[in-house]
Amino acid sequence: MKENLYFEDVEIGDDIGPIKKSVTDKDVIEFVSIREKEITPSRFTSKEIANNEGMPEAIVPGPMNIALMSQILTDWSDTVCLLKIDVVFRQTVPHNQDLTFSGIVTDKDETGDSTKLECDVVMENSDGVKLVIGTGVIALPNKP
Amino acid sequence: MLLDLHTHSVASDDSRATVEQYIKWVNVLRRKGKSIHGFVLTEHRQFDHDVDYSKLASDDGIIILKGAELDTDTGHFLVYGISEQITNELDFSDVNISAQNLVDVCDTYGGIAIPAHPGRVGIGFAEYLDNGVTGFETVKTVEQLNGSNRPGEGEKAESLIKAKGYLGTGGSDAHIVSAVGTCMTRFEKKIANESDLVQELRNGRFTAVKLES
Numbered sequence: 163m164k165e166n167l168y169f170e171d172v173e174i175g176d177d178i179g180p181i182k183k184s185v186t187d188k189d190v191i192e193f194v195s196i197r198e199k200e201i202t203p204s205r206f207t208s209k210e211i212a213n214n215e216g217m218p219e220a221i222v223p224g225p226m227n228i229a230l231m232s233q234i235l236t237d238w239s240d241t242v243c244l245l246k247i248d249v250v251f252r253q254t255v256p257h258n259q260d261l262t263f264s265g266i267v268t269d270k271d272e273t274g275d276s277t278k279l280e281c282d283v284v285m286e287n288s289d290g291v292k293l294v295i296g297t298g299v300i301a302l303p304n305k306p
Numbered sequence: 307m308l309l310d311l312h313t314h315s316v317a318s319d320d321s322r323a324t325v326e327q328y329i330k331w332v333n334v335l336r337r338k339g340k341s342i343h344g345f346v347l348t349e350h351r352q353f354d355h356d357v358d359y360s361k362l363a364s365d366d367g368i369i370i371l372k373g374a375e376l377d378t379d380t381g382h383f384l385v386y387g388i389s390e391q392i393t394n395e396l397d398f399s400d401v402n403i404s405a406q407n408l409v410d411v412c413d414t415y416g417g418i419a420i421p422a423h424p425g426r427v428g429i430g431f432a433e434y435l436d437n438g439v440t441g442f443e444t445v446k447t448v449e450q451l452n453g454s455n456r457p458g459e460g461e462k463a464e465s466l467i468k469a470k471g472y473l474g475t476g477g478s479d480a481h482i483v484s485a486v487g488t489c490m491t492r493f494e495k496k497i498a499n500e501s502d503l504v505q506e507l508r509n510g511r512f513t514a515v516k517l518e519s
Binding site: 174248252268269280282284289290291292297 | 481485
């Protein structure tokens with residue numbers, strides 16, 4: 163994570179990340195248990211149920227994927243304020259796979275009216291297949 | 307001249323990029339020394355005759371053309387040179403258009419239909435041919451390079467091209483801003499409009515390329 167990143171430090175085309183991580187069974191159970199104290203086994207928490215539904219592995223829930231996609235932006239710097247994230251699920255995201263999250267700054271408000279930045283964000287598997295893509299809008303503070 | 311022949315804007319439900327953002331990004335690529343002259347918007351299952359990007363395009367010196375990506379009974383097809391006769395003959399929103407009819411209609415009314423990402427499982431032309439689909443004698447070109455290809459899909463497209471003697475185009479299949487231009491088609495002649503594009507695709511004077519580093 164970069165410390166004290168300011169709007170003036172960033173240029174269009176700047177890379178964000180990448181971050182590599184794997185979502186474990188335990189991670190998903192912890193996430194699901196926030197909403198369900200008694201977890202009902204599902205495609206998200208049970209490999210057997212996922213297999214019965216035609217999937218090779220249990221999959222990461224959509225809201226958790228959105229959270230993970232947000233994290234590539236919020237982990238860029240403590241100074242990032244995430245204003246919006248909008249993702250497209252292109253493929254299911256299985257548990258326990260190596261994932262790479264990356265972003266790139268695609269637009270910067272040069273008018274001086276705001277300190278907003280637009281970014282593309284991508285989650286890829288180890289074969290480089292894009293599982294989730296999206297865009298985010300963040301704000302950074304001006305330099306003091 | 308380098309054109310990205312396969313892009314989606316927010317008019318497609320699975321894209322998050324606006325045309326204006328693509329234009330800005332093309333200018334970013336140019337400032338980085340990369341060569342790209344324009345792109346073709348190939349929205350899913352639709353074509354809007356009334357949308358006009360010529361002002362946007364001329365302001366930034368970028369070629370912006372319109373096509374479509376259609377769902378057929380033989381996989382996805384990219385369609386260029388779309389006239390009112392073509393949209394009158396075909397229901398673009400149909401997810402199971404007869405691909406042979408699509409090709410025939412385009413041949414008749416001045417367009418051209420090209421199998422998109424032919425190596426893709428389930429929606430790629432090669433799989434249908436492998437399963438015994440015949441016809442398509444007037445198809446001479448397929449999408450050779452697709453920026454969203456998964457492992458093995460490019461190789462399958464190459465095998466198809468080699469086996470059938472097809473020509474190949476390139477397109478990014480961009481759904482987000484920074485993907486535009488990752489794969490393109492290099493034309494020998496200048497392309498100024500959809501008619502030029504169809505003519506050059508029919509003449510075969512092009513090659514598929516990846517974005518130069």
